[in-house]
Amino acid sequence: MLKKRKVDVVCIQETKWKGGSTKEVNGFKLWYSGVGNTRNDVGIMISSLMKENIVEVNRVSDRIMKIKFVVNEEVVNIVSVYAPHVGLCELARKNFWDCLDEIVRLIPGDQILYIEGIHGGFGFGMRNKSGWDLLEFALARDGFYDEDVNRMWNRWACTITNVATDMLGVTSRKVQVQKEAWWWDQEVQERVKIKHNYFRELLCCQDDEQVDMRRILYKEAKRTAKKTVAKAKSKAYEAMYNHLGTKEGQNGIYRLAKVRERRRRDLGFVKCIKDVNGHVLLKDKDIRNRWHNYFRELFNEERIGVREI
Structure with missing residues:
Protein backbone atom coordinates (compact mmCIF):
# COMPACT_ATOMS: atom_id res chain seq x y z
CA MET A 1 0.00 0.00 0.00
CA LEU A 2 2.80 2.47 0.91
CA LYS A 3 4.65 1.79 -2.34
CA LYS A 4 1.47 2.11 -4.35
CA ARG A 5 0.67 5.48 -2.76
CA LYS A 6 4.34 6.60 -3.06
CA VAL A 7 4.73 7.20 0.67
CA ASP A 8 8.40 7.51 1.68
CA VAL A 9 8.21 8.23 5.42
CA VAL A 10 5.80 6.77 7.99
CA CYS A 11 5.76 7.29 11.76
CA ILE A 12 4.23 4.46 13.79
CA GLN A 13 3.36 4.05 17.45
CA GLU A 14 2.55 1.17 19.78
CA THR A 15 4.90 -1.25 18.02
CA LYS A 16 5.24 -3.20 21.31
CA TRP A 17 8.73 -4.43 20.41
CA LYS A 18 11.46 -4.67 23.02
CA GLY A 19 14.71 -2.76 22.69
CA GLY A 20 15.89 -0.62 19.82
CA SER A 21 16.83 -2.08 16.45
CA THR A 22 15.96 -2.06 12.74
CA LYS A 23 13.99 -4.30 10.39
CA GLU A 24 13.52 -4.63 6.64
CA VAL A 25 9.77 -4.60 5.89
CA ASN A 26 8.53 -4.92 2.27
CA GLY A 27 11.03 -2.51 0.74
CA PHE A 28 11.03 -0.19 3.77
CA LYS A 29 13.51 0.05 6.61
CA LEU A 30 12.00 0.34 10.07
CA TRP A 31 13.78 1.89 13.05
CA TYR A 32 12.00 1.31 16.36
CA SER A 33 12.57 2.19 20.00
CA GLY A 34 11.18 0.28 22.98
CA VAL A 35 12.12 -0.35 26.59
CA GLY A 36 11.46 -3.64 28.39
CA ASN A 37 7.87 -4.86 28.44
CA THR A 38 6.30 -1.50 27.69
CA ARG A 39 3.26 -1.23 25.48
CA ASN A 40 4.17 2.16 24.05
CA ASP A 41 7.14 2.10 21.66
CA VAL A 42 7.55 4.23 18.55
CA GLY A 43 9.12 3.73 15.16
CA ILE A 44 9.85 5.36 11.81
CA MET A 45 9.68 3.63 8.42
CA ILE A 46 11.59 5.03 5.45
CA SER A 47 11.54 3.77 1.87
CA SER A 48 14.55 2.11 0.28
CA LEU A 49 15.04 5.14 -1.97
CA MET A 50 15.61 7.47 0.98
CA LYS A 51 17.26 5.22 3.57
CA GLU A 52 20.68 5.91 2.03
CA ASN A 53 20.29 9.58 3.00
CA ILE A 54 19.99 8.88 6.74
CA VAL A 55 22.46 10.93 8.78
CA GLU A 56 21.48 10.29 12.37
CA VAL A 57 19.18 8.04 14.42
CA ASN A 58 18.37 9.09 17.98
CA ARG A 59 16.28 6.80 20.21
CA VAL A 60 15.38 9.04 23.12
CA SER A 61 12.90 6.75 24.88
CA ASP A 62 10.05 4.36 24.22
CA ARG A 63 7.87 7.41 23.45
CA ILE A 64 10.24 9.61 21.42
CA MET A 65 12.68 8.93 18.60
CA LYS A 66 14.18 11.10 15.89
CA ILE A 67 15.71 10.46 12.48
CA LYS A 68 17.65 13.04 10.49
CA PHE A 69 18.19 12.73 6.73
CA VAL A 70 19.06 14.90 3.74
CA VAL A 71 16.72 15.65 0.83
CA ASN A 72 17.76 17.99 -2.00
CA GLU A 73 20.41 19.72 0.15
CA GLU A 74 17.87 20.22 2.94
CA VAL A 75 18.24 18.62 6.37
CA VAL A 76 14.94 17.09 7.53
CA ASN A 77 14.22 15.94 11.09
CA ILE A 78 11.39 13.44 11.65
CA VAL A 79 10.28 12.98 15.27
CA SER A 80 7.91 10.14 16.09
CA VAL A 81 6.17 10.59 19.44
CA TYR A 82 3.58 8.81 21.55
CA ALA A 83 2.26 11.34 24.07
CA PRO A 84 1.28 10.03 27.53
CA HIS A 85 -2.40 9.47 28.16
CA VAL A 86 -4.35 11.12 30.93
CA GLY A 87 -4.05 8.08 33.20
CA LEU A 88 -0.29 8.47 33.72
CA CYS A 89 1.15 10.37 36.66
CA GLU A 90 2.12 14.00 36.34
CA LEU A 91 5.84 13.19 36.63
CA ALA A 92 5.77 10.88 33.58
CA ARG A 93 3.90 13.49 31.56
CA LYS A 94 6.34 16.22 32.61
CA ASN A 95 9.36 14.07 31.67
CA PHE A 96 7.89 13.42 28.22
CA TRP A 97 7.30 17.10 27.41
CA ASP A 98 10.71 18.06 28.81
CA CYS A 99 12.42 15.49 26.57
CA LEU A 100 10.46 16.59 23.52
CA ASP A 101 11.22 20.24 24.28
CA GLU A 102 14.95 19.47 24.51
CA ILE A 103 14.90 17.57 21.20
CA VAL A 104 13.17 20.48 19.43
CA ARG A 105 15.49 23.13 20.92
CA LEU A 106 18.61 21.26 19.76
CA ILE A 107 17.46 21.30 16.11
CA PRO A 108 18.93 24.32 14.27
CA GLY A 109 16.50 26.83 12.84
CA ASP A 110 17.62 26.26 9.25
CA GLN A 111 16.56 22.60 9.36
CA ILE A 112 13.07 21.24 8.62
CA LEU A 113 11.19 19.63 11.49
CA TYR A 114 8.16 17.30 11.43
CA ILE A 115 6.59 15.88 14.59
CA GLU A 116 4.20 12.99 14.05
CA GLY A 117 2.38 10.89 16.61
CA ILE A 118 -0.73 10.24 18.65
CA HIS A 119 -1.81 11.74 21.92
CA GLY A 120 -4.19 10.26 24.43
CA GLY A 121 -6.22 7.92 22.23
CA PHE A 122 -8.98 10.44 21.42
CA GLY A 123 -9.92 10.75 17.76
CA PHE A 124 -10.01 13.95 15.74
CA GLY A 125 -12.67 16.30 17.05
CA MET A 126 -12.52 14.84 20.57
CA ARG A 127 -9.71 16.78 22.21
CA ASN A 128 -8.61 15.68 25.69
CA LYS A 129 -5.85 17.12 27.88
CA SER A 130 -3.12 15.53 25.74
CA GLY A 131 -4.57 17.29 22.70
CA TRP A 132 -4.48 20.62 24.50
CA ASP A 133 -0.89 19.95 25.60
CA LEU A 134 0.13 19.25 22.02
CA LEU A 135 -1.42 22.50 20.79
CA GLU A 136 0.18 24.49 23.58
CA PHE A 137 3.54 22.91 22.76
CA ALA A 138 3.21 23.91 19.08
CA LEU A 139 1.97 27.42 19.88
CA ALA A 140 4.81 28.02 22.34
CA ARG A 141 7.31 27.28 19.56
CA ASP A 142 5.57 29.16 16.77
CA GLY A 143 4.42 25.89 15.24
CA PHE A 144 1.11 27.51 14.18
CA TYR A 145 -0.22 30.94 13.47
CA ASP A 146 -1.77 32.78 16.37
CA GLU A 147 -5.49 32.29 15.82
CA ASP A 148 -8.49 30.72 17.45
CA VAL A 149 -7.43 27.32 18.82
CA ASN A 150 -10.70 25.55 18.07
CA ARG A 151 -10.73 26.71 14.46
CA MET A 152 -7.07 25.74 14.10
CA TRP A 153 -7.78 22.28 15.55
CA ASN A 154 -10.71 21.63 13.22
CA ARG A 155 -8.81 22.75 10.13
CA TRP A 156 -5.81 20.65 11.10
CA ALA A 157 -7.96 17.56 11.77
CA CYS A 158 -9.90 17.87 8.51
CA THR A 159 -6.73 18.41 6.47
CA ILE A 160 -5.01 15.34 7.90
CA THR A 161 -8.02 13.05 7.50
CA ASN A 162 -8.72 14.23 3.94
CA VAL A 163 -5.12 13.84 2.82
CA ALA A 164 -4.87 10.41 4.46
CA THR A 165 -8.06 9.28 2.73
CA ASP A 166 -6.93 10.57 -0.67
CA MET A 167 -3.39 9.17 -0.42
CA LEU A 168 -3.93 5.90 1.45
CA GLY A 169 -7.57 5.12 0.74
CA VAL A 170 -9.96 3.33 3.08
CA THR A 171 -9.37 -0.32 3.94
CA SER A 172 -12.03 -3.00 4.01
CA ARG A 173 -10.62 -4.23 7.36
CA LYS A 174 -9.54 -7.50 5.74
CA VAL A 175 -5.95 -8.35 6.63
CA GLN A 176 -4.01 -9.74 3.69
CA VAL A 177 -1.22 -12.15 4.65
CA GLN A 178 1.85 -12.05 2.42
CA LYS A 179 2.54 -15.61 1.27
CA GLU A 180 5.90 -17.05 0.33
CA ALA A 181 6.47 -17.33 -3.41
CA TRP A 182 10.22 -17.83 -3.86
CA TRP A 183 9.75 -21.54 -4.60
CA TRP A 184 6.93 -21.10 -7.13
CA ASP A 185 7.71 -22.75 -10.45
CA ARG A 264 20.10 -4.26 11.19
CA ARG A 265 22.54 -1.36 11.43
CA ASP A 266 21.06 2.09 11.85
CA LEU A 267 23.26 3.61 9.16
CA GLY A 268 23.90 1.17 6.35
CA PHE A 269 25.14 3.83 3.92
CA VAL A 270 27.14 6.95 4.67
CA LYS A 271 26.59 9.68 2.09
CA CYS A 272 26.67 12.78 4.27
CA ILE A 273 29.22 13.76 6.89
CA LYS A 274 29.34 16.31 9.71
CA ASP A 275 31.80 19.02 10.61
CA VAL A 276 33.65 19.30 13.94
CA ASN A 277 30.57 20.96 15.47
CA GLY A 278 28.20 18.15 14.43
CA HIS A 279 26.46 20.11 11.65
CA VAL A 280 25.59 18.20 8.47
CA LEU A 281 27.57 19.26 5.42
CA LEU A 282 25.50 19.50 2.25
CA LYS A 283 27.73 21.13 -0.37
CA ASP A 284 30.44 19.15 -2.18
CA LYS A 285 33.06 21.82 -1.51
CA ASP A 286 32.48 21.69 2.26
CA ILE A 287 32.55 17.88 2.22
CA ARG A 288 35.89 17.83 0.37
CA ASN A 289 37.38 20.35 2.77
CA ARG A 290 36.20 18.30 5.74
CA TRP A 291 37.81 15.13 4.36
CA HIS A 292 40.98 17.08 3.59
CA ASN A 293 41.24 18.39 7.15
CA TYR A 294 40.41 14.99 8.62
CA PHE A 295 43.17 13.13 6.76
CA ARG A 296 45.67 15.94 7.37
CA GLU A 297 45.07 15.65 11.10
CA LEU A 298 45.13 11.86 10.94
CA PHE A 299 48.45 11.52 9.10
CA ASN A 300 50.14 14.36 10.98
CA GLU A 301 49.00 13.36 14.47
CA GLU A 302 52.45 12.03 15.50
CA ARG A 303 54.22 15.18 14.28
CA ILE A 304 51.79 17.40 16.15
CA GLY A 305 52.40 15.35 19.31
CA VAL A 306 56.20 15.67 18.97
CA ARG A 307 55.95 19.44 18.53
CA GLU A 308 53.79 19.76 21.64
CA ILE A 309 56.30 17.74 23.70
Whole structure:
Protein backbone atom coordinates (compact mmCIF):
# COMPACT_ATOMS: atom_id res chain seq x y z
CA MET A 1 0.00 0.00 0.00
CA LEU A 2 2.80 2.47 0.91
CA LYS A 3 4.65 1.79 -2.34
CA LYS A 4 1.47 2.11 -4.35
CA ARG A 5 0.67 5.48 -2.76
CA LYS A 6 4.34 6.60 -3.06
CA VAL A 7 4.73 7.20 0.67
CA ASP A 8 8.40 7.51 1.68
CA VAL A 9 8.21 8.23 5.42
CA VAL A 10 5.80 6.77 7.99
CA CYS A 11 5.76 7.29 11.76
CA ILE A 12 4.23 4.46 13.79
CA GLN A 13 3.36 4.05 17.45
CA GLU A 14 2.55 1.17 19.78
CA THR A 15 4.90 -1.25 18.02
CA LYS A 16 5.24 -3.20 21.31
CA TRP A 17 8.73 -4.43 20.41
CA LYS A 18 11.46 -4.67 23.02
CA GLY A 19 14.71 -2.76 22.69
CA GLY A 20 15.89 -0.62 19.82
CA SER A 21 16.83 -2.08 16.45
CA THR A 22 15.96 -2.06 12.74
CA LYS A 23 13.99 -4.30 10.39
CA GLU A 24 13.52 -4.63 6.64
CA VAL A 25 9.77 -4.60 5.89
CA ASN A 26 8.53 -4.92 2.27
CA GLY A 27 11.03 -2.51 0.74
CA PHE A 28 11.03 -0.19 3.77
CA LYS A 29 13.51 0.05 6.61
CA LEU A 30 12.00 0.34 10.07
CA TRP A 31 13.78 1.89 13.05
CA TYR A 32 12.00 1.31 16.36
CA SER A 33 12.57 2.19 20.00
CA GLY A 34 11.18 0.28 22.98
CA VAL A 35 12.12 -0.35 26.59
CA GLY A 36 11.46 -3.64 28.39
CA ASN A 37 7.87 -4.86 28.44
CA THR A 38 6.30 -1.50 27.69
CA ARG A 39 3.26 -1.23 25.48
CA ASN A 40 4.17 2.16 24.05
CA ASP A 41 7.14 2.10 21.66
CA VAL A 42 7.55 4.23 18.55
CA GLY A 43 9.12 3.73 15.16
CA ILE A 44 9.85 5.36 11.81
CA MET A 45 9.68 3.63 8.42
CA ILE A 46 11.59 5.03 5.45
CA SER A 47 11.54 3.77 1.87
CA SER A 48 14.55 2.11 0.28
CA LEU A 49 15.04 5.14 -1.97
CA MET A 50 15.61 7.47 0.98
CA LYS A 51 17.26 5.22 3.57
CA GLU A 52 20.68 5.91 2.03
CA ASN A 53 20.29 9.58 3.00
CA ILE A 54 19.99 8.88 6.74
CA VAL A 55 22.46 10.93 8.78
CA GLU A 56 21.48 10.29 12.37
CA VAL A 57 19.18 8.04 14.42
CA ASN A 58 18.37 9.09 17.98
CA ARG A 59 16.28 6.80 20.21
CA VAL A 60 15.38 9.04 23.12
CA SER A 61 12.90 6.75 24.88
CA ASP A 62 10.05 4.36 24.22
CA ARG A 63 7.87 7.41 23.45
CA ILE A 64 10.24 9.61 21.42
CA MET A 65 12.68 8.93 18.60
CA LYS A 66 14.18 11.10 15.89
CA ILE A 67 15.71 10.46 12.48
CA LYS A 68 17.65 13.04 10.49
CA PHE A 69 18.19 12.73 6.73
CA VAL A 70 19.06 14.90 3.74
CA VAL A 71 16.72 15.65 0.83
CA ASN A 72 17.76 17.99 -2.00
CA GLU A 73 20.41 19.72 0.15
CA GLU A 74 17.87 20.22 2.94
CA VAL A 75 18.24 18.62 6.37
CA VAL A 76 14.94 17.09 7.53
CA ASN A 77 14.22 15.94 11.09
CA ILE A 78 11.39 13.44 11.65
CA VAL A 79 10.28 12.98 15.27
CA SER A 80 7.91 10.14 16.09
CA VAL A 81 6.17 10.59 19.44
CA TYR A 82 3.58 8.81 21.55
CA ALA A 83 2.26 11.34 24.07
CA PRO A 84 1.28 10.03 27.53
CA HIS A 85 -2.40 9.47 28.16
CA VAL A 86 -4.35 11.12 30.93
CA GLY A 87 -4.05 8.08 33.20
CA LEU A 88 -0.29 8.47 33.72
CA CYS A 89 1.15 10.37 36.66
CA GLU A 90 2.12 14.00 36.34
CA LEU A 91 5.84 13.19 36.63
CA ALA A 92 5.77 10.88 33.58
CA ARG A 93 3.90 13.49 31.56
CA LYS A 94 6.34 16.22 32.61
CA ASN A 95 9.36 14.07 31.67
CA PHE A 96 7.89 13.42 28.22
CA TRP A 97 7.30 17.10 27.41
CA ASP A 98 10.71 18.06 28.81
CA CYS A 99 12.42 15.49 26.57
CA LEU A 100 10.46 16.59 23.52
CA ASP A 101 11.22 20.24 24.28
CA GLU A 102 14.95 19.47 24.51
CA ILE A 103 14.90 17.57 21.20
CA VAL A 104 13.17 20.48 19.43
CA ARG A 105 15.49 23.13 20.92
CA LEU A 106 18.61 21.26 19.76
CA ILE A 107 17.46 21.30 16.11
CA PRO A 108 18.93 24.32 14.27
CA GLY A 109 16.50 26.83 12.84
CA ASP A 110 17.62 26.26 9.25
CA GLN A 111 16.56 22.60 9.36
CA ILE A 112 13.07 21.24 8.62
CA LEU A 113 11.19 19.63 11.49
CA TYR A 114 8.16 17.30 11.43
CA ILE A 115 6.59 15.88 14.59
CA GLU A 116 4.20 12.99 14.05
CA GLY A 117 2.38 10.89 16.61
CA ILE A 118 -0.73 10.24 18.65
CA HIS A 119 -1.81 11.74 21.92
CA GLY A 120 -4.19 10.26 24.43
CA GLY A 121 -6.22 7.92 22.23
CA PHE A 122 -8.98 10.44 21.42
CA GLY A 123 -9.92 10.75 17.76
CA PHE A 124 -10.01 13.95 15.74
CA GLY A 125 -12.67 16.30 17.05
CA MET A 126 -12.52 14.84 20.57
CA ARG A 127 -9.71 16.78 22.21
CA ASN A 128 -8.61 15.68 25.69
CA LYS A 129 -5.85 17.12 27.88
CA SER A 130 -3.12 15.53 25.74
CA GLY A 131 -4.57 17.29 22.70
CA TRP A 132 -4.48 20.62 24.50
CA ASP A 133 -0.89 19.95 25.60
CA LEU A 134 0.13 19.25 22.02
CA LEU A 135 -1.42 22.50 20.79
CA GLU A 136 0.18 24.49 23.58
CA PHE A 137 3.54 22.91 22.76
CA ALA A 138 3.21 23.91 19.08
CA LEU A 139 1.97 27.42 19.88
CA ALA A 140 4.81 28.02 22.34
CA ARG A 141 7.31 27.28 19.56
CA ASP A 142 5.57 29.16 16.77
CA GLY A 143 4.42 25.89 15.24
CA PHE A 144 1.11 27.51 14.18
CA TYR A 145 -0.22 30.94 13.47
CA ASP A 146 -1.77 32.78 16.37
CA GLU A 147 -5.49 32.29 15.82
CA ASP A 148 -8.49 30.72 17.45
CA VAL A 149 -7.43 27.32 18.82
CA ASN A 150 -10.70 25.55 18.07
CA ARG A 151 -10.73 26.71 14.46
CA MET A 152 -7.07 25.74 14.10
CA TRP A 153 -7.78 22.28 15.55
CA ASN A 154 -10.71 21.63 13.22
CA ARG A 155 -8.81 22.75 10.13
CA TRP A 156 -5.81 20.65 11.10
CA ALA A 157 -7.96 17.56 11.77
CA CYS A 158 -9.90 17.87 8.51
CA THR A 159 -6.73 18.41 6.47
CA ILE A 160 -5.01 15.34 7.90
CA THR A 161 -8.02 13.05 7.50
CA ASN A 162 -8.72 14.23 3.94
CA VAL A 163 -5.12 13.84 2.82
CA ALA A 164 -4.87 10.41 4.46
CA THR A 165 -8.06 9.28 2.73
CA ASP A 166 -6.93 10.57 -0.67
CA MET A 167 -3.39 9.17 -0.42
CA LEU A 168 -3.93 5.90 1.45
CA GLY A 169 -7.57 5.12 0.74
CA VAL A 170 -9.96 3.33 3.08
CA THR A 171 -9.37 -0.32 3.94
CA SER A 172 -12.03 -3.00 4.01
CA ARG A 173 -10.62 -4.23 7.36
CA LYS A 174 -9.54 -7.50 5.74
CA VAL A 175 -5.95 -8.35 6.63
CA GLN A 176 -4.01 -9.74 3.69
CA VAL A 177 -1.22 -12.15 4.65
CA GLN A 178 1.85 -12.05 2.42
CA LYS A 179 2.54 -15.61 1.27
CA GLU A 180 5.90 -17.05 0.33
CA ALA A 181 6.47 -17.33 -3.41
CA TRP A 182 10.22 -17.83 -3.86
CA TRP A 183 9.75 -21.54 -4.60
CA TRP A 184 6.93 -21.10 -7.13
CA ASP A 185 7.71 -22.75 -10.45
CA GLN A 186 5.96 -22.46 -13.79
CA GLU A 187 3.46 -25.22 -13.02
CA VAL A 188 2.40 -23.58 -9.75
CA GLN A 189 1.88 -20.24 -11.45
CA GLU A 190 -0.28 -21.83 -14.17
CA ARG A 191 -2.45 -23.70 -11.65
CA VAL A 192 -2.95 -20.61 -9.52
CA LYS A 193 -3.82 -18.57 -12.60
CA ILE A 194 -6.45 -21.15 -13.62
CA LYS A 195 -7.93 -21.04 -10.13
CA HIS A 196 -8.15 -17.23 -10.26
CA ASN A 197 -9.83 -17.36 -13.67
CA TYR A 198 -12.49 -19.79 -12.43
CA PHE A 199 -13.07 -17.60 -9.39
CA ARG A 200 -13.61 -14.50 -11.58
CA GLU A 201 -16.04 -16.42 -13.76
CA LEU A 202 -17.94 -17.49 -10.65
CA LEU A 203 -18.23 -13.91 -9.43
CA CYS A 204 -19.37 -12.62 -12.82
CA CYS A 205 -21.89 -15.37 -13.41
CA GLN A 206 -25.49 -14.13 -13.30
CA ASP A 207 -27.26 -17.33 -14.34
CA ASP A 208 -28.45 -19.41 -11.39
CA GLU A 209 -28.11 -22.63 -13.35
CA GLN A 210 -24.49 -21.88 -14.25
CA VAL A 211 -23.46 -20.80 -10.75
CA ASP A 212 -23.44 -24.32 -9.31
CA MET A 213 -21.39 -25.68 -12.19
CA ARG A 214 -18.86 -22.86 -12.01
CA ARG A 215 -18.58 -23.29 -8.25
CA ILE A 216 -17.74 -26.98 -8.76
CA LEU A 217 -15.11 -26.07 -11.36
CA TYR A 218 -13.59 -23.48 -9.04
CA LYS A 219 -13.39 -25.91 -6.09
CA GLU A 220 -11.77 -28.55 -8.28
CA ALA A 221 -9.22 -26.01 -9.57
CA LYS A 222 -8.57 -24.90 -5.99
CA ARG A 223 -7.86 -28.48 -4.82
CA THR A 224 -5.54 -29.06 -7.78
CA ALA A 225 -3.68 -25.81 -7.09
CA LYS A 226 -3.21 -26.72 -3.41
CA LYS A 227 -1.75 -30.12 -4.33
CA THR A 228 0.60 -28.55 -6.87
CA VAL A 229 1.73 -25.92 -4.36
CA ALA A 230 2.41 -28.56 -1.68
CA LYS A 231 4.51 -30.68 -4.06
CA ALA A 232 6.52 -27.70 -5.33
CA LYS A 233 7.12 -26.43 -1.79
CA SER A 234 8.29 -29.83 -0.55
CA LYS A 235 10.62 -30.22 -3.54
CA ALA A 236 12.11 -26.73 -3.11
CA TYR A 237 12.78 -27.16 0.61
CA GLU A 238 14.35 -30.58 0.06
CA ALA A 239 16.71 -29.09 -2.53
CA MET A 240 17.55 -26.22 -0.19
CA TYR A 241 18.39 -28.56 2.73
CA ASN A 242 20.58 -30.69 0.50
CA HIS A 243 22.42 -27.58 -0.67
CA LEU A 244 23.00 -26.39 2.90
CA GLY A 245 24.81 -29.64 3.64
CA THR A 246 27.52 -28.82 1.11
CA LYS A 247 30.50 -26.49 1.60
CA GLU A 248 29.00 -23.86 -0.71
CA GLY A 249 25.77 -23.98 1.28
CA GLN A 250 27.62 -23.37 4.56
CA ASN A 251 29.41 -20.40 3.04
CA GLY A 252 26.04 -19.11 1.86
CA ILE A 253 24.73 -19.25 5.45
CA TYR A 254 27.61 -17.07 6.65
CA ARG A 255 27.04 -14.61 3.81
CA LEU A 256 23.33 -14.48 4.65
CA ALA A 257 24.14 -13.85 8.33
CA LYS A 258 26.46 -10.97 7.37
CA VAL A 259 23.81 -9.43 5.14
CA ARG A 260 21.18 -9.66 7.90
CA GLU A 261 23.57 -8.10 10.41
CA ARG A 262 24.36 -5.27 7.99
CA ARG A 263 20.65 -4.61 7.45
CA ARG A 264 20.10 -4.26 11.19
CA ARG A 265 22.54 -1.36 11.43
CA ASP A 266 21.06 2.09 11.85
CA LEU A 267 23.26 3.61 9.16
CA GLY A 268 23.90 1.17 6.35
CA PHE A 269 25.14 3.83 3.92
CA VAL A 270 27.14 6.95 4.67
CA LYS A 271 26.59 9.68 2.09
CA CYS A 272 26.67 12.78 4.27
CA ILE A 273 29.22 13.76 6.89
CA LYS A 274 29.34 16.31 9.71
CA ASP A 275 31.80 19.02 10.61
CA VAL A 276 33.65 19.30 13.94
CA ASN A 277 30.57 20.96 15.47
CA GLY A 278 28.20 18.15 14.43
CA HIS A 279 26.46 20.11 11.65
CA VAL A 280 25.59 18.20 8.47
CA LEU A 281 27.57 19.26 5.42
CA LEU A 282 25.50 19.50 2.25
CA LYS A 283 27.73 21.13 -0.37
CA ASP A 284 30.44 19.15 -2.18
CA LYS A 285 33.06 21.82 -1.51
CA ASP A 286 32.48 21.69 2.26
CA ILE A 287 32.55 17.88 2.22
CA ARG A 288 35.89 17.83 0.37
CA ASN A 289 37.38 20.35 2.77
CA ARG A 290 36.20 18.30 5.74
CA TRP A 291 37.81 15.13 4.36
CA HIS A 292 40.98 17.08 3.59
CA ASN A 293 41.24 18.39 7.15
CA TYR A 294 40.41 14.99 8.62
CA PHE A 295 43.17 13.13 6.76
CA ARG A 296 45.67 15.94 7.37
CA GLU A 297 45.07 15.65 11.10
CA LEU A 298 45.13 11.86 10.94
CA PHE A 299 48.45 11.52 9.10
CA ASN A 300 50.14 14.36 10.98
CA GLU A 301 49.00 13.36 14.47
CA GLU A 302 52.45 12.03 15.50
CA ARG A 303 54.22 15.18 14.28
CA ILE A 304 51.79 17.40 16.15
CA GLY A 305 52.40 15.35 19.31
CA VAL A 306 56.20 15.67 18.97
CA ARG A 307 55.95 19.44 18.53
CA GLU A 308 53.79 19.76 21.64
CA ILE A 309 56.30 17.74 23.70
